[in-house]
Amino acid sequence: MPHADVxxxxxxxxxxxxxxxxxxxxxxxxxxxxxxxALPWVAAIALLAAGxxxxxxxxxxxxxxxxxxxxxxxxxxxxxxxxxxxxxxLQQSLGRDRFAGGEPYGLALIASAGALLMVMSNDLIALFVxxxxxxxxxxxxxxxxxxxxxxxxxxxxxxxxxxxxxxVFVYGLALTxxxxxxxxxxxxxxxxxxxxxxxxxxLVMVALLFKVGVVPFHFWSPDAYTGAPAAVTGFMGAVIKVxxxxxxxxxxxxxxxxxxxxxxxxxxxLDAAVIVTPAAAKGLLVFTxxxxxxxxxxxxxGNFSALRQTSxxxxxxxxxVAQAGYMxxxxxxxxxxxxxxxSLGALWLYAVGYAVATAGAMTAIAAMxxxxxxxxxxxxxxGQGRASPFHGTVLTVFVASFAGLPPTVGFLGxxxxxxxxxxxxxxxxxxxxMVMAVVAAGYYLKLLVAVWSGQPKESAVEGPDLLxxxxxxxxxxxxxxxxxxxxxxxxxxxxxxxxxxxxx
Numbered sequence: 001m002p003h004a005d006v007x008x009x010x011x012x013x014x015x016x017x018x019x020x021x022x023x024x025x026x027x028x029x030x031x032x033x034x035x036x037x038a039l040p041w042v043a044a045i046a047l048l049a050a051g052x053x054x055x056x057x058x059x060x061x062x063x064x065x066x067x068x069x070x071x072x073x074x075x076x077x078x079x080x081x082x083x084x085x086x087x088x089x090l091q092q093s094l095g096r097d098r099f100a101g102g103e104p105y106g107l108a109l110i111a112s113a114g115a116l117l118m119v120m121s122n123d124l125i126a127l128f129v130x131x132x133x134x135x136x137x138x139x140x141x142x143x144x145x146x147x148x149x150x151x152x153x154x155x156x157x158x159x160x161x162x163x164x165x166x167x168v169f170v171y172g173l174a175l176t177x178x179x180x181x182x183x184x185x186x187x188x189x190x191x192x193x194x195x196x197x198x199x200x201x202x203l204v205m206v207a208l209l210f211k212v213g214v215v216p217f218h219f220w221s222p223d224a225y226t227g228a229p230a231a232v233t234g235f236m237g238a239v240i241k242v243x244x245x246x247x248x249x250x251x252x253x254x255x256x257x258x259x260x261x262x263x264x265x266x267x268x269x270l271d272a273a274v275i276v277t278p279a280a281a282k283g284l285l286v287f288t289x290x291x292x293x294x295x296x297x298x299x300x301x302g303n304f305s306a307l308r309q310t311s312x313x314x315x316x317x318x319x320x321v322a323q324a325g326y327m328x329x330x331x332x333x334x335x336x337x338x339x340x341x342x343s344l345g346a347l348w349l350y351a352v353g354y355a356v357a358t359a360g361a362m363t364a365i366a367a368m369x370x371x372x373x374x375x376x377x378x379x380x381x382x383g384q385g386r387a388s389p390f391h392g393t394v395l396t397v398f399v400a401s402f403a404g405l406p407p408t409v410g411f412l413g414x415x416x417x418x419x420x421x422x423x424x425x426x427x428x429x430x431x432x433x434m435v436m437a438v439v440a441a442g443y444y445l446k447l448l449v450a451v452w453s454g455q456p457k458e459s460a461v462e463g464p465d466l467l468x469x470x471x472x473x474x475x476x477x478x479x480x481x482x483x484x485x486x487x488x489x490x491x492x493x494x495x496x497x498x499x500x501x502x503x504x
Contacts, residue, residue, distance in 0.1 A: 001067060001267040004060025009068055011053040012076060013116050019046020020109035027102040033095075035102030040091035040467055043105045044084055047112070051080045061267040064184050066120040071270035071348045075119045075246045078352040082238035082359035083112040085475050088468030089231030089363030097372050104141060108235060111137035115243035122267050124173045124183040124204065127247055131169070131211070134243065135162050138236055142228040145372065154227025161220045165210040172203025186254035186263050201255050202287070205248060212244040214328055215298040218321045225317035230373045233313050234362025237320050242355040245327055246270070249344045252287075252331050256342060259283055273343040281333050288333045292429060295332075298325030299436045306443045312365050312376045315443060316358070319402060322440060323354055329433060330417050335425035346416035353401060353409030353482055360475035361398035363468060364391045368451070378447065382454030390469065392451050394476045401479050403444045404437050409482035 023039045030038060054076050061067035090104050114133030121127035139162070143155030173183060179197035180187040189197035210217035225233045250270055257263035260280030268274070281288075302322030309315040330347035334340045368384040368391050369376040375384075385392025401410030414437060421430040 001069065001269055002060045004058055004062055004068060006062060008053075008056070008058045009060065009062050009066060009120075012050040012057065012080075013113050013120075015046055015050040015053055016080075016109050016113040016116065019043050019050075020106045020113065022046070023106035023109065024103065027106065030102065032098065032100055036091055036095035036099070039102045039105045040087050043087045043109055044467055044471075046109060047080050047084045047087070050116075051077060051084075054080065059269070061122060064267055065123045065126045066117070067122045067267045067269070068120060069269035069271055071344075072119050072246070074348060074352055075242055075270075076116050078242045078355040079112055079115045079119060079239055081475065081478065082242070082355045083108060083115075083235065085356070085359040085363050085468075085471040086231055086235035086238070088465075088471035089234060089359075089366045090229075092363075092465045092468045093229055093231050093366045093373070099144070104144060104232075107137045107140050111141070111235070112239060115239045118243040119246040121247065122185050122250070124176060124185070128166075128169055128173060131247070132166060134240065135166070135211075138232075138240065141232045141235070142224055144229055144232065145227075148227070148372075150223075151227040154224045158220050158224040161210070165207045165217070168203050168210075169207035172200045172205075172207065175200030175203065185250060186258050186268050188258045188261070188263070201251065204251055205287075208244055208248040208251070209294070209328075212241055212248065212324050212327075213321050214294050214324045215301050215321060216294075218298070218302075218324075221321060222314050222317040225320075226311060226313045230313060230362050230366035230369055230376060233316065234359045234366070237316065237362065238355040238359040241320065241324070241358070242351045245324075245347065245351045249331065249347055253342075253344055255287075256280065256284065256333065270344065270348070273341040276333055276340050276342045281335075284333060291328055291331050292426070295325040295328040296429065296432060298322060298328065299433060303436050303440045303443075306440070309443070310378050312369070312378065312381060312447060313362075313373070315447060316362060316365075319440070319443070320358070322436070323402070326414065326417055326433065326437075327351060327354070329421055329429065332421065332424060332426060332429075334423070346413070346420045349409070349482075350413035350417060353413050353479065356475050356478050357398040357401040357408075357410060360472055360479070361395055361402070363472060364395040364398070367391050367465065367468065368395075378450040381447075381451050383452075385448075385451040391472070394472045395451060396448055397476045397479055399444050399448055403441045405441075407483050408479050410479075412483050 019042060022042050027035060054073055057068050059069050087105060087108055111134045114130045117130035121130055139159050142158055143151055145151040175196055177183050179189045179193040179200055213221040254268055256276060257268060257274040260277045262275040299322050302318045306315050306318035327347055327350050330344060333342060365376060368381055368388060401408035404410045404414040418430045418434055
């Protein structure tokens with residue numbers, strides 16, 4: 001990958017940060033009502049400008065620390081789109097609740113800038129700084145409703161566990177540096193330090209598995225999703241998930257290539273296919289086995305726990321655990337003893353579609369849940385789809401994508417992940433995952449039945465909703481249209497010529 005123009009590479013992040021500073025700087029000078037009228041549009045303009053800058057960003061890397069390629073462009077676009085939808089939801093819900101401050105809009109943009117840097121990171125130190133930038137802003141968003149005990153409990157649990165796993169990440173970073181002499185992704189271990197290297201990489205991935213909410217690191221997510229405002233839940237579930245999986249996929253793809261000795265050198269694009277040798281597949285068998293076990297545990301625990309929920313936010317929280325399991329299956333290496341190529345195209349498509357659908361679903365639920373999300377239960381949402389057909393319709397599209405139903409991108413994402421598993425020789429795992437996808441349809445259907453059935457009552461939708469409606473309509477369109485052009489995201493580029501080939 002060539003060196004990139006500094007302005008082209010950093011402009012999307014700089015525009016988001018400029019929007020954040022504008023929101024925070026203007027907030028003290030605006031009245032309570034004007035904060036929710038003006039600041040969301042400032043944030044939206046910054047995000048739209050960042051999206052345009054992403055579209056024209058040239059591929060390349062910045063001294064091996066940050067990089068841009070086709071996959072990173074799409075993942076960054078998912079971060080921007082999810083943030084835009086969430087800002088629309090924040091405007092409506094906070095304006096309806098007459099929230100006194102306007103800082104949530106600036107915090108959302110700071111978290112989005114950190115998530116963009118996570119997507120672009122090719123260095124563990126840069127990744128850690130980006131991760132903590134995102135996390136610190138999200139902690140504040142989770143605890144917005146300071147007067148509520150469930151919000152304070154959610155913030156405490158998320159913050160404490162985030163701090164612990166941040167330390168785990170740093171320890172893994174230190175071990176990796178000691179084993180390779182660098183913090184760049186894709187560096188192979190020095191002679192005699194392979195076990196230290198693998199241990200360091202394992203700790204880094206454990207910290208990232210916590211961030212994406214994979215079992216057994218998922219205990220924070222139901223409380224954090226429930227204690228945060230519903231629009232923040234959508235932002236957190238979308239932006240943190242897509243950025244976390246982008247980082248996890250980057251670490252894993254570089255580790256596979258470096259372990260096989262087929263890393264092309266320099267910066268590896270996330271849409272690249274790498275050659276996996278039999279020796280590398282055998283050496284990374286423990287990682288593959290753990291990915292399979294954790295993915296299946298996440299799918300089983302997430303889906304069966306979601307079946308019992310009556311709160312829409314807790315239902316989405318456990319659903320996100322199951323969805324993380326499906327995405328984790330894309331990291332599994334092939335069983336074949338022959339040299340095979342390995343790519344993460346299915347993961348990138350799944351992550352992009354899931355992020356947009358999550359932000360959209362929770363924004364729609366936030367609009368229908370009433371003041372301070374007091375009616376986010378299935379009983380409280382009864383009939384709201386008929387009282388507000390627009391929000392009910394877009395929510396149906398997003399939930400259909402969660403369930404993997406055509407013609408949504410969720411169907412294509414699951415199809416590619418399951419097909420990828422079968423092609424790698426993991427047929428039984430693919431069958432179990434497909435069966436659990438059918439089980440998951442039960443609680444998704446339960447949510448939709450609640451929204452569309454029952455006696456229609458007065459719509460709970462209040463507050464400024466123009467930005468939210470446009471954002472939701474765009475997100476619903478994207479959820480369907482991505483089904484028509486999967487190759488834009490999921491098609492890997494040809495394997496690059498390696499600098500060295502590991503002994504077979």
